[in-house]
Amino acid sequence: MTIEGRYLRNKKTLTDEDQQKLAKSCVAIVGCGGLGGYIAEELARIGVGRLVLIDGDRLEVSNLNRQIMATELNIGQWKVEAARDRLRSVNSEVKVESIKEWFKEEKGPEMFREVDLVFDALDSPATRVELERVCHRLKLPLVFASIAGWFGQIGVSLPGDFSVLRLFGHGERGVESTWGNPAFTPAVLASLSVAEGVKLLAGRMPALRRAWLQVDLLTMEFERFEINNT
Amino acid sequence: MRVTVKLFATFRDGRFKVEEKNLSEDSQVLDVLQLLNILPEEVAICLVNGRDVKEQHVLNDGDTIALFPPVGGG
Numbered sequence: 001m002t003i004e005g006r007y008l009r010n011k012k013t014l015t016d017e018d019q020q021k022l023a024k025s026c027v028a029i030v031g032c033g034g035l036g037g038y039i040a041e042e043l044a045r046i047g048v049g050r051l052v053l054i055d056g057d058r059l060e061v062s063n064l065n066r067q068i069m070a071t072e073l074n075i076g077q078w079k080v081e082a083a084r085d086r087l088r089s090v091n092s093e094v095k096v097e098s099i100k101e102w103f104k105e106e107k108g109p110e111m112f113r114e115v116d117l118v119f120d121a122l123d124s125p126a127t128r129v130e131l132e133r134v135c136h137r138l139k140l141p142l143v144f145a146s147i148a149g150w151f152g153q154i155g156v157s158l159p160g161d162f163s164v165l166r167l168f169g170h171g172e173r174g175v176e177s178t179w180g181n182p183a184f185t186p187a188v189l190a191s192l193s194v195a196e197g198v199k200l201l202a203g204r205m206p207a208l209r210r211a212w213l214q215v216d217l218l219t220m221e222f223e224r225f226e227i228n229n230t
Numbered sequence: 231m232r233v234t235v236k237l238f239a240t241f242r243d244g245r246f247k248v249e250e251k252n253l254s255e256d257s258q259v260l261d262v263l264q265l266l267n268i269l270p271e272e273v274a275i276c277l278v279n280g281r282d283v284k285e286q287h288v289l290n291d292g293d294t295i296a297l298f299p300p301v302g303g304g
Binding site: 031033034035036120121122123124125128145146147148149150151152153166167168170173174175176178179181186214216219225226227228 | 238239240247271273274275277280281282296298299300301302303304
């Protein structure tokens, strides 16, 4: 449904030209849980034309504390289908493709065939590194974010950067396995990711290339660190 | 020699945010980890004066060490 005035409040943060660029863009969100759900919601609301949602998981009760796509009525549903259903009622102008599979390196070229930008909303450090590798090979910009308890990290990796490898190259699991993920952390980190992603789609410079923002919601400190390719 | 140690995220739990430490000459990052009861495999990234280093990195007087645990959830 085309609704006159839908994007009125995007002005003048986004120009008409920016808005048209978003409408013509196709964005992949890898992982449709806490982070991915909010990322998809915001991209649909702001007016990105096509979304490719990738997640091989179904909704469960423990997702209700933080995942915007989870409700008491859709437990057991595929996460990507629950997201598609919700997004249809938020912005039916957005084309949503739901892929009920886990991301794997060898599937990347097929999954990202018409994609302009990728969001890493995964929960496995090893798969994050694989995703960055695929994005570099396909010359796709990547916005990555991760969460654990009160804390999060977010940055941008453009082809040739190895930000994700630097940050996630060691260890199998993060401290989220003991600290969990409360409602507010994915919402904050997803919003920061979308802000960077929208700049990339509009052809502007992202702020967090070769860097990451360390977010601490306990002390409310946001600190930027550089990632040196040496 | 004196170094400044900065801890982030869950590493602050039961420890501190920032502290100065006295170390013997030729100490490595590994010695700082031992002092703080942090295992090398618990560290996702270690910066010394803003540069990414390994745990065998030898420290100098006045260095600032920043230690981050892995934050991997989505």
